[in-house]
Amino acid sequence: MTDDTTWTIAQMADDFDVTHRALRHYEQLGLLSPEREGQRRIYSRRERTRLALILRGRRLGFPLEEVATILDMYDDQPGEAGQLRYLLSQIGERRAELQRRLRDVQDGLRELEELEKRCEEDLERLA
Amino acid sequence: MTDDTTWTIAQMADDFDVTHRALRHYEQLGLLSPEREGQRRIYSRRERTRLALILRGRRLGFPLEEVATILDMYDDQPGEAGQLRYLLSQIGERRAELQRRLRDVQDGLRELEELEKRCEEDLERLA
DNA sequence: ATCGTGCTTGACGTGAGCGTCAACGTCAAG
DNA sequence: CTTGACGTTGACGCTCACGTCAAGCACGAT
Numbered sequence: 411m412t413d414d415t416t417w418t419i420a421q422m423a424d425d426f427d428v429t430h431r432a433l434r435h436y437e438q439l440g441l442l443s444p445e446r447e448g449q450r451r452i453y454s455r456r457e458r459t460r461l462a463l464i465l466r467g468r469r470l471g472f473p474l475e476e477v478a479t480i481l482d483m484y485d486d487q488p489g490e491a492g493q494l495r496y497l498l499s500q501i502g503e504r505r506a507e508l509q510r511r512l513r514d515v516q517d518g519l520r521e522l523e524e525l526e527k528r529c530e531e532d533l534e535r536l537a
Numbered sequence: 538m539t540d541d542t543t544w545t546i547a548q549m550a551d552d553f554d555v556t557h558r559a560l561r562h563y564e565q566l567g568l569l570s571p572e573r574e575g576q577r578r579i580y581s582r583r584e585r586t587r588l589a590l591i592l593r594g595r596r597l598g599f600p601l602e603e604v605a606t607i608l609d610m611y612d613d614q615p616g617e618a619g620q621l622r623y624l625l626s627q628i629g630e631r632r633a634e635l636q637r638r639l640r641d642v643q644d645g646l647r648e649l650e651e652l653e654k655r656c657e658e659d660l661e662r663l664a
Numbered sequence: 665a666t667c668g669t670g671c672t673t674g675a676c677g678t679g680a681g682c683g684t685c686a687a688c689g690t691c692a693a694g
Numbered sequence: 695c696t697t698g699a700c701g702t703t704g705a706c707g708c709t710c711a712c713g714t715c716a717a718g719c720a721c722g723a724t
Contacts, residue, residue, distance in 0.1 A: 435712055449672055466641050471598025494660050505649050508642050514593050515639045522632050533621050576702055
């Protein structure tokens with residue numbers, strides 16, 4: 411029941427709407443590590459999951475390096491107490507940052523709605 | 538009852554935790570336009586409001602150019618129907634983008650919480 | 665056998681967002 | 695009158711996240 415579907419770089423680029431150059435870039439930074447069939451890159455389910463996380467991180471404005479540390483958290487499953495505690499502290503930091511962003515987004519949305527109202531009122535007045 | 542408090546560049550930099558270089562950069566891009574007292578920049582309440590919006594936009598990963606168009610929306614109050622309609626469409630786009638980011642942030646938070654749980658369970662198991 | 669298609673690896677270029685000098689003006693304090 | 699704190703304008707440098715060649719390999723189809 412293991413999903414061993416694989417994809418080429420072109421299919422990946424197409425599915426996720428990124429360039430193959432970006433994919434190679436993520437690989438150089440260690441964010442992706444597709445198998446090889448000879449020279450060619452072979453992407454598996456795992457890489458797709460990671461790529462989705464990468465792109466989300468990028469949309470949120472996180473530097474790729476930071477995204478990398480988050481991705482490593484998912485793999486690591488270290489099993490050693492010290493590392494687990496360290497991981498938990500890292501998670502705490504990321505979460506604090508995301509909560510700040512959540513507030514930022516909500517504030518932004520509120521302001522846009524106010525602005526929208528003002529616009530609509532002005533438009534009424536002109537009619 | 539107009540608030541005519543003003544600030545120097547150093548106070549601005551200090552209050553908002555940015556460098557004076559960044560402030561000049563925002564000014565070059567037209568995001569800020571402080572008054573001058575001779576050569577010196579004099580920042581008023583308006584600039585502080587704008588700077589707060591700039592920094593929030595930056596935290597959300599918006600390019601400064603895009604932040605500029607949003608800032609212009611606030612000023613413009615165009616009063617002309619065509620421009621108002623255009624402004625409304627712009628607002629719509631920004632809001633759609635913010636809603637996407639809202640989802641991204643929420644998804645990210647959910648995943649971090651799951652990861653956190655797994656960590657804590659692993660930590661239990663080790664105890 | 666030569667084509668096109670898809671993939672590969674360098675290597676250099678680019679735009680955004682500042683950082684970091686360098687060189688100079690201005691003004692109150694010592 | 696010099697010093698120091700604070701400000702000014704260039705101008706070049708740097709990092710990040712890729713874009714954009716260039717040159718070449720591997721393959722099936724014509």
